Structures are given as C-alpha cells and as structure tokens.
Amino acid sequence: MLKSSLSASAADLVIQVLTSALCDNRPLDRAYSLAFSGLKMAPQAQAEITQVAGDIMRRLNLYCFLANMTPEQVAQKGTLLLNVWHRFHKLDAPKFRYCEVLEDKTLESRIEQAKSDPALWDGCPQWLNDLGEQQLGDSWAAEREAMWQAPARYLRVNELKCDRDALAKRLSKEGVQTSEVDNVPTALKVESNSALFRTQAFKDGWFEQQDAGSQLVAAALDAKPGMRVIDACAGAGGKTLHLAAQMQGKGRLLAMDVEQWKLDNLKERARRAGAHNVETRIIASSKTIKRLKLTADRLLLDVPCSGLGVLKRNPDTKWRDTPERLQVLMDLQSHIIDSYSRMVKVGGLMVYATCSIIPQENREQVDKFLASHPNFRLLDDETITPANSGFDGFYLARIERIAE
Numbered sequence: 001m002l003k004s005s006l007s008a009s010a011a012d013l014v015i016q017v018l019t020s021a022l023c024d025n026r027p028l029d030r031a032y033s034l035a036f037s038g039l040k041m042a043p044q045a046q047a048e049i050t051q052v053a054g055d056i057m058r059r060l061n062l063y064c065f066l067a068n069m070t071p072e073q074v075a076q077k078g079t080l081l082l083n084v085w086h087r088f089h090k091l092d093a094p095k096f097r098y099c100e101v102l103e104d105k106t107l108e109s110r111i112e113q114a115k116s117d118p119a120l121w122d123g124c125p126q127w128l129n130d131l132g133e134q135q136l137g138d139s140w141a142a143e144r145e146a147m148w149q150a151p152a153r154y155l156r157v158n159e160l161k162c163d164r165d166a167l168a169k170r171l172s173k174e175g176v177q178t179s180e181v182d183n184v185p186t187a188l189k190v191e192s193n194s195a196l197f198r199t200q201a202f203k204d205g206w207f208e209q210q211d212a213g214s215q216l217v218a219a220a221l222d223a224k225p226g227m228r229v230i231d232a233c234a235g236a237g238g239k240t241l242h243l244a245a246q247m248q249g250k251g252r253l254l255a256m257d258v259e260q261w262k263l264d265n266l267k268e269r270a271r272r273a274g275a276h277n278v279e280t281r282i283i284a285s286s287k288t289i290k291r292l293k294l295t296a297d298r299l300l301l302d303v304p305c306s307g308l309g310v311l312k313r314n315p316d317t318k319w320r321d322t323p324e325r326l327q328v329l330m331d332l333q334s335h336i337i338d339s340y341s342r343m344v345k346v347g348g349l350m351v352y353a354t355c356s357i358i359p360q361e362n363r364e365q366v367d368k369f370l371a372s373h374p375n376f377r378l379l380d381d382e383t384i385t386p387a388n389s390g391f392d393g394f395y396l397a398r399i400e401r402i403a404e
C-alpha cells in the first residue's frame with residue numbers, strides 16, 4: 001500500500017475515477033483511461049492513484065460503512081471517503097479545501113463493528129458471500145480474503161520473438177524490474193511501477209500483459225507446430241497469442257468469437273506479436289460451428305463466465321453483478337460446450353476453461369457434458385484459486401474425444 005498520503009489533487013483524481021465507475025456505471029478500466037487522458041503524469045503517480053481507487057473498489061462496502069455513506073454518494077462525499085481511507089491505513093489525510101470529517105472515536109467504533117462482520121471486512125457483497133459459502137464451504141473464507149489483495153502484474157513472454165531471460169534483460173535496460181515466476185515458464189512478475197506499454201520491448205511485441213494463472217490455461221492445451229487449433233471464444237486474443245507461440249507460428253490457428261470488434265483487436269495484437277498463422281472468424285450462426293465438425297486437433301473453450309476468479313483485478317464487477325446473471329451465463333456455458341465440442345477430431349483434445357472458481361460453472365458443467373457425451377473422456381482438471389496461488393482464479397478441464 002502507499003508509503004505516504006495522496007496529495008489533494010491526486011485524491012481528487014481517485015474521486016473522479018470512483019464517480020465514473022459507481023455513478024456513471026463505467027467499467028473501471030474505462031474510468032481510469034478517462035481520468036488520465038490528456039494528463040502528463042509520472043508512472044509512479046499514476047500507479048498510486050490506481051492503487052487507492054482499486055483498493056477502495058475491492059472493499060467498497062467496508063469503506064462506505066466506515067464513512068457512513070452509500071457508494072452512490074461518492075460524487076458528493078468523496079473527500080470524506082478518501083479521508084476515512086487514509087486514516088484507516090494510518091496515513092495523514094489529504095489536505096482538501098473542504099472535507100466533512102468523522103470524529104476519531106466514531107471511526108474507531110465503526111472499525112470495531114466492521115471487524116465482527118467478516119464478509120463486510122473482506123469487502124464482499126451479501127449475494128456473493130452466500131454463493132461462495134454455498135459453493136466452496138470451508139475454503140470460501142480464504143478466497144474471500146484473497147479477493148481484496150492488490151493484484152500483481154505479470155507478463156507473458158512472446159516466445160515467437162524472444163525468451164524469458166532476454167526479455168527480462170531488455171526490460172531491465174528500459175527501467176522495468178521483473179522476476180521469474182515458479183512453475184509458469186512463460187511468466188515474469190513486474191516488480192516496479194513502470195509504464196509497460198511505453199517500452200520499446202512492448203512495441204516490438206516481445207510480451208503481453210497476462211496474469212500468470214491465465215498462462216496455465218493455453219499451456220494445458222499442449223498445441224504443437226503443424227496442428228489445426230481452434231480458440232472458439234477468443235475475445236481479443238490473450239490466449240490465442242499464447243497458442244500461436246506454442247505452435248511456433250506453424251499450423252492453422254482459428255480464433256473465433258461473436259464480437260467482431262474483439263477479433264479486430266486480436267488481429268492488431270497478432271501483428272505486433274508476429275503471430276502470422278492466426279486467422280479470425282466471426283460466429284454468425286450455428287452453421288459456422290457445424291462446418292468445422294471434426295476438424296480440430298485442439299479446441300480451447302474459454303467460455304464467458306462470472307469472472308469470480310478475477311475480482312481482485314476487476315472489482316467493479318462484484319458491485320454490478322447479480323445471481324440472476326449467473327444462471328444466464330451457465331446456460332450459455334452448457335450451450336457452448338455441447339455444441340462447439342463437435343469441432344474436435346477423434347483423438348483430439350479440448351480444454352474447457354473459465355476465470356471462475358465456483359464448481360457450478362466448472363466441474364459441474366463438465367460432469368453434465370460428459371454424462372450426455374460418452375464419446376468424450378475427462379483426462380484431468382484443475383482449479384487455480386487466488387488463495388492457493390496468489391494468481392487470478394481459473395478452472396481448466398482437459399477432455400479427449402475418444403469416438404465420433
């Protein structure tokens with residue numbers, strides 16, 4: 001966390017970000033880019049603002065409880081919220097021109113009250129706490145606590161252009177300090193508050209920013225040069241680019257999605273990464289999938305999900321999401337695995353993956369699929385959780401097609 005207090009102007013920027021996310025309903029990433037656009041700020045100053053805004057979003061209900069306000073009041077009472085946040089973290093409060101202030105005694109008593117409510121203390125909305133307890137039982141408390149820790153920054157080395165050692169040395173010359181990540185051979189952890197996307201190494205396509213846990217997903221597909229590989233929910237291609245590197249640029253890699261703008265973004269990233277064997281295709285109807293029946297040696301289904309594994313990175317989702325949306329997502333997951341699995345060849349491998357840690361979206365979906373598809377068998381599966389790994393949370397199941 002911060003070593004010293006924010007200046008009043010930096011704290012104002014935090015309030016601007018929070019207002020944009022909580023009152024204007026913007027995704028947090030978008031709120032940051034709007035707040036920072038046109039400002040010439042040192043990377044360290046920008047990092048401090050994102051650290052504070054991110055921490056407040058991760059434990060929003062706790063800080064609002066302490067400041068005796070609702071999240072929607074942030075535009076009017078943002079200075080009070082920032083004052084309370086600093087005092088809670090034993091820092092001097094920013095020197096605002098005007099700020100409502102809680103007495104020390106009141107704040108201390110509210111802190112004691114919050115300590116007796118573990119879900120509130122961990123910044124967890126009630127619906128999510130109920131779901132977590134029901135789905136994860138005794139292991140939920142540790143996951144809930146891990147979800148408000150600040151996320152680390154990780155890079156995936158682009159093995160089409162360099163290796164991990166060469167990337168670390170080049171970044172060090174550009175002022176970015178990194179360290180290797182055990183058990184994830186493509187990952188570097190970023191140790192300094194540097195502006196990664198301004199480096200020449202990034203512009204030359206030597207790396208992508210990608211959580212270390214996420215890097216284990218494409219790795220599980222074991223794609224080889226010369227294979228025919230389909231990434232059927234490719235989005236903007238975080239995992240497609242990793243697959244392209246595994247294939248050493250040889251073979252056919254088809255990236256599909258229902259959103260064209262994401263595929264356009266992917267094409268741009270593939271160009272920078274030197275991933276020349278990537279082809280994109282929009283899924284316009286079920287015919288797009290049917291035409292690819294029994295064609296894939298490898299199929300990645302990185303399905304839409306609740307994102308409950310990546311809440312420390314995207315904390316705004318837990319204040320927007322509802323249990324009703326979860327059911328809609330689970331229906332879509334069932335549809336995708338049932339229908340898209342037809343693209344795998346006999347002897348081919350499919351990875352079903354989510355960035356969620358709850359069994360309903362994970363092993364239960366896989367079991368349901370296997371029960372109605374005896375021509376597939378489960379090889380293994382793994383849940384990577386924030387509490388166990390320190391990474392974001394992911395699930396992956398490796399499923400082989402054994403008959404047509």
Ligand SMILES: C[S@@+](CC[C@H](N)C(=O)[O-])C[C@H]1O[C@@H](n2cnc3c(N)ncnc32)[C@H](O)[C@@H]1O
Pocket residue numbers: 232233234235236237238239240256257258259262283302303304305336
């Ligand atoms: C978890 S995200 C994928 C992230 C991506 N694989 C990555 O690593 O950056 C899920 C993606 O599924 C896409 N999607 C939603 N419905 C779909 C469908 N019916 N068929 C295929 N993709 C779909 C979404 O647009 C989204 O990009």
